[in-house]
Amino acid sequence: GAVVSQHPSWVICKSGTSVKIECRSLDFQATTMFWYRQFPKQSLMLMATSNEGSKATYEQGVEKDKFLINHASLTLSTLTVTSAHPEDSSFYICSASKASGLQEGYEQYFGPGTRLTVT
Amino acid sequence: AQKITQTQPGMFVQEKEAVTLDCTYDTSDQSYGLFWYKQPSSGEMIFLIYQGSYDEQNATEGRYSLNFQKARKSANLVISASQLGDSAMYFCAMDTGGYNKLIFGAGTRLAVHP
Secondary structure (H helix, E strand, C coil), X not given: CCCEEEECCEEEEXXXXXXXXXXXXXXXXXXXXXXXXXXXXXXXXXXXXXXCCCCCEECCCCCCCCEEEEEEECCEEEEEECCCCHHHCEEEEEEEECCCCCCCCCCCEECCCEEXXXX | CCEEECCCCEEEEECCCCEEECCEEECCCCCCEEEEEEECCCCCXXXXXXXXXXXXXXXXXXXXXXXEECCCCEEEEEECCCCHHHCEXXXXXXXXXXXXXXXXXXXXXXXXXX
């Protein structure tokens, strides 16, 4: 159990267009989902934390108007990159957790990632 | 501020040998968790092992063990009997003690040679 999917797995879009990435928890309800960004040969950087039914919390330096996050249900969160530019090209990874709040020993389940290329 | 440091950009190991990947962390929280993830070239993040800050014993999961030294703030990953399929990027991560947000180290690329 605890499978997370992402769609699409890769996408190429033209500069100035918007692209939506979906993150789904397939066999569990995810009260919290996280979005990460990973540039080539670099580490994962947390972009935002998304709780079902509430606004996402963005990390410092992440433009919330550019990276729109919606967590409308307990199994789906979406990341929309608006007016994409070549510098937005990256590997975007989501993860989902089964609970929220202060817990120790909690595991996040990662999606397979989405490779975005903006031309 | 919380921080994870992995000082080894790359490591080589002979097949069937053991290897240790270093990780040090910095946090002012009393309660925290430490994780190791494996990222093969496909990009997926594979959870390997977890250590809680209050766990007195080192975590083990099959060929993976975590050498947790709390006073030194280190959480090194030990892979025993390396296999060719272990070649990948390895990330150490820490939850920030609040809402399970993870911060990651820079990663170590492990190459297992036959």
